[in-house]
Amino acid sequence: MTAAKADQSRQAGLDPDILRTMYRHMVRSRVLDERMWVINRQGRASFWISGMGHETVQVALGMNLRSGHDWVAPYYRDLALTLVLGMTPRDQLLAILAKAGDPNSGARQMPAHFSSREHNIISTGSSVATQLLHAAGIGLAIKVSGTDQVCATCVGEGSTSEGSFHEAVNFSATHKLPVVFLVENNGYAISVPLDKQMPTPDVADRAKGYGIPGVIVDGGDLAGCFTACRDAVDRARRGEGPTIIEAKVQRLTSHSSDDDEKRYRSADDIAATRNQDCLTRCRAFLEETGVLKPGEADEIRGEMVRELDIAMEEAEAAPSPAPESALLHVYGDV
């Protein structure tokens, strides 16, 4: 069975509207992400770290969560996820342009360190995998509160080598907490390839040790990602406990704007990755299956670019933080 066929078979039961919406979200994130690189290359921001190649599964996860009701502990590649949940390109542009109004952190953190109180997206720092324990804690609080909320959290495969990964999964599984662990496996932790990181190719294998489901999805398979996320979120909401979803994704860029992947990856390896672009694959699939009409994909992109241009103008006009504001918000009462 070809990959496209597999996609189609999984599509069964999925409304074309859902698939079309997923695609729009992906494009929205992608054009923003591309703009971020431009801003960085223009020297207007010292740093960017991209989500390109990870969008499909993030969108799938986001669409299965109830924004502002469910909770999310993301990581730095989750640009698409934050947009699906209701953050805007303007929000993220305010961040990269270091503007006072940045809702993530008031430009205190690097861009791609997401946070939105309004959308129950908790603030993430840079120390990888710490958010997994926060998600477990939120899961515990949900369980104690007796609501039907769910907490989703995301992490790279490299970061699953941290002890926190084990501790968070172990605790969540022990108490059947309503947590969804999404591992975005792009095969690299900066330069360190999977085979120097862990003994098996699949992070999902670990689920066996905790008696919970471990699901592997192709990160370019729109329908597969959607159903895997739906099932995991539903399971958590029913009180049956956590799931590890491992999405095999591609990192379509160097690790970050500070990295040059040519130093440690062969040209072939890089090219192979580019050929697996989830956006291209999803577009082909949606056009093939008639969900997108000819030309519709280009229209969507045009629309997203126009939205982005307006957001960019607004963000550029916004003020920078005042120097002494660095002293604010150390404590609530001092």
Added chain:
Amino acid sequence: MTAAKADQSRQAGLDPDILRTMYRHMVRSRVLDERMWVINRQGRASFWISGMGHETVQVALGMNLRSGHDWVAPYYRDLALTLVLGMTPRDQLLAILAKAGDPNSGARQMPAHFSSREHNIISTGSSVATQLLHAAGIGLAIKVSGTDQVCATCVGEGSTSEGSFHEAVNFSATHKLPVVFLVENNGYAISVPLDKQMPTPDVADRAKGYGIPGVIVDGGDLAGCFTACRDAVDRARRGEGPTIIEAKVQRLTSHSSDDDEKRYRSADDIAATRNQDCLTRCRAFLEETGVLKPGEADEIRGEMVRELDIAMEEAEAAPSPAPESALLHVYGDV
């Protein structure tokens, strides 16, 4: 098949001399351990933490290691293991009596914090599970050095909740390091029962996530313990990588001399544990199978007590450390 039958079937291929030696080691540790409690209850030492109920698998592991050639990173219950490797009752009595000549730490650490440079037993602190990463590091050094050494390390099941457990197993499995992880699962971490610690009853399940063997043994099954340890050590020595051995053992005492298990365990639970004493079970098995002649077990015990009495006299006569010696050994060169 009854437990005794299972024991016998596994016995196949094991020399009665080995079994008898194992039993002697167990008794040697047990009488010393009992004496430690007496010393504590007499008010002559503020602390003891016991290995009673864990002896069989420790002896099995120790007998499969080459003392002074292989390496060991033990934990505080591993009294029997240290004796098999060549430490003496006197050594451990010097520790509990806080004597300067204590080879473990010069009475700087609490008793049961084992160390012997001579026997490649690295010094263990109190922070649980840290030794697992040391073992992985020793495994790495062995691999880099190209010797046929093995490093064994032991830990309680509760301590496998620490991130270090995951980190050590993951790294060792990734590089097929010659490490044996022995989990001594007695069902409690002080008062915390297994079902509050982890989601499945078996730590060995975790091995699946790392693509390595996870073996469960009955910690009262002399032959089963021996063969499991032998296989794991051999596998490591052949360069095929780590194994997790999980021994289901009984904690025959409160957690330590500071604990009173009646506060959190039912009388029935405690009684059931006592009925599973590995020493009693091994004796019954060895007498049933004729490895021990009638009366031989009592003779062994008598012999061990006599040895212990002599050691005790020597230890009591030894000097305490001088106060200012507290300043020594902070650095090698200052």
Added chain:
Amino acid sequence: MPVKNMVTAIREGLRDEMRRDPSVMIFGEDVGPKGGVFGATESLHAEFGDWRVLDSPLSEACIVGVGVGAALYGMRFVAEIQFQDFILPAADQIISEAAKMRYRSNGAWHVPLVIRAPFGGGVHGALYHSQSFEAIFAHIPGLKVVVPSNPYDAKGLLISAIRDDDPVLFFEHKRGYRSLKGEVPDDLYTVPIGRANVVREGGDICILAYGMMVNTALKAAENLHAEGFECEVVDIRTLCPLDRETIVSSARKCGKVLVAQESNLAVSVASELAAIVAEECFEQLDAPVMRIGGPEIPAMPWAPPLEHFYMVDTGKLTAKLKELAAY
């Protein structure tokens, strides 16, 4: 007022605030049916049940990380670290996460988390059941670090800590749990975080101390009194952020200052206190700011002669005060 020991005061503070506020929950190793290794949570599991008094897995990063998450959600979370010696696996969650959450979210999020941990030596706990790690955390803006010296303060400060919207490290000297006794009201009251307390007035020498050492200082001050010198004893109580005003005004008044602590001195709270006094009281000082503390060795050894060598007791403190008085 009824007289209670330190651990009873702490247990009461926890219990009474849990009765008042259903969002308070306790999480840590052995805090449930066993009631903690020092009995600080005794009877609470029976009263509040499995979810509000929950035995954690054996993982300190989990204890604190889960606490950060639950606190973000809206719980008032009391984490117990069984011994402060074992807080280090949680250092990243405390310093990178809890301390920075409010700041890095520009005030949008905050972490109402209390981390209780018994610390200190003189209890035959050897290297890993005797340490005093307050210096590590008192260096970190975003954290509050509280160390009570008596049962009254312990209860009142603990209730303040639970009600505080920021992470509070609450360090309890384990030697004081049963040995320190004092009057403690039965009802709820608070003692403010961030304020030092002059527990004995005097004009000759100012002693800056916290935790158990305050009690040692009071005894040593009696000895000095017998020799005709009046010591003022300032109980620092909150190590971060420091109450500079009280410290500086007492130091200026006395003109001679001794900083006393149990832990080793290098890069410690005693260093900071001495530096503040040196910087702000230069013109009032009649003698060098002196410090007394543990030796520069990795931790307190087990053998009694070695442990005794480590500890600053009333005798050593009195001798140091006499040296300062004679200056």
Added chain:
Amino acid sequence: MPVKNMVTAIREGLRDEMRRDPSVMIFGEDVGPKGGVFGATESLHAEFGDWRVLDSPLSEACIVGVGVGAALYGMRFVAEIQFQDFILPAADQIISEAAKMRYRSNGAWHVPLVIRAPFGGGVHGALYHSQSFEAIFAHIPGLKVVVPSNPYDAKGLLISAIRDDDPVLFFEHKRGYRSLKGEVPDDLYTVPIGRANVVREGGDICILAYGMMVNTALKAAENLHAEGFECEVVDIRTLCPLDRETIVSSARKCGKVLVAQESNLAVSVASELAAIVAEECFEQLDAPVMRIGGPEIPAMPWAPPLEHFYMVDTGKLTAKLKELAAY
């Protein structure tokens, strides 16, 4: 002598010592084919291969814990923590294990482990790529903490660190990697650990500093010189254990002392330096020991105006020196 920058000097130190001693191995995130995120291990993987220059999993406790084990076995182990900000998951291995191994085994075991970590700000690294955590570790007896301020010292101190039989934390200011240049011999040489260095002589004000701040201090000293004041600049170099003799003798000579560091001041190395001077130079001081450092906020923010607000630059340091000169 050839002129090299800091990162080149460090790379050379590693390479030359690895050529000399086959027991030296390097372990850390991205240290292999990529050569480290700052290039400190560039070309070493190609020269020494997979086992001697090994990419670790993404786990700092693993990096240091494995290092402790390998060092016990007999390796000379150089662990790299990618950013000092991420050293905290390894805090337990460093403080409970590496620092205490020799002590707790009564000298039987020791840990020849170097932990290299880039630290410091002013590089638009925001909260988690700008911190200075030296205070946490300089408090811990059993550790040595080294911070070079120039390429010559960096190479010589690093070689000393690798040959040292005890754990050495080797903190490299990332802003200096390429910006600091100086003469560095091609061959192997050592600079002793445990000794401060007077890098500029003067009799009016003693500036105590380390790392990048030494360079800022030298520039500020030039500014003061133009105004007729001579500053002595002491490069502390080893923060633990401290070279009290050099510090005290310079402070006594000058009578006025400014301690300058990048990190926030509370309970820090600056506190200890000030406390030592206050205690040991009381009779020679003509002014209060002053300190300058970062503000008491959790870490350095990202936006340029905020970052700039945090840093002690030559202007701020010069202003503070003038205040002290005028006292």
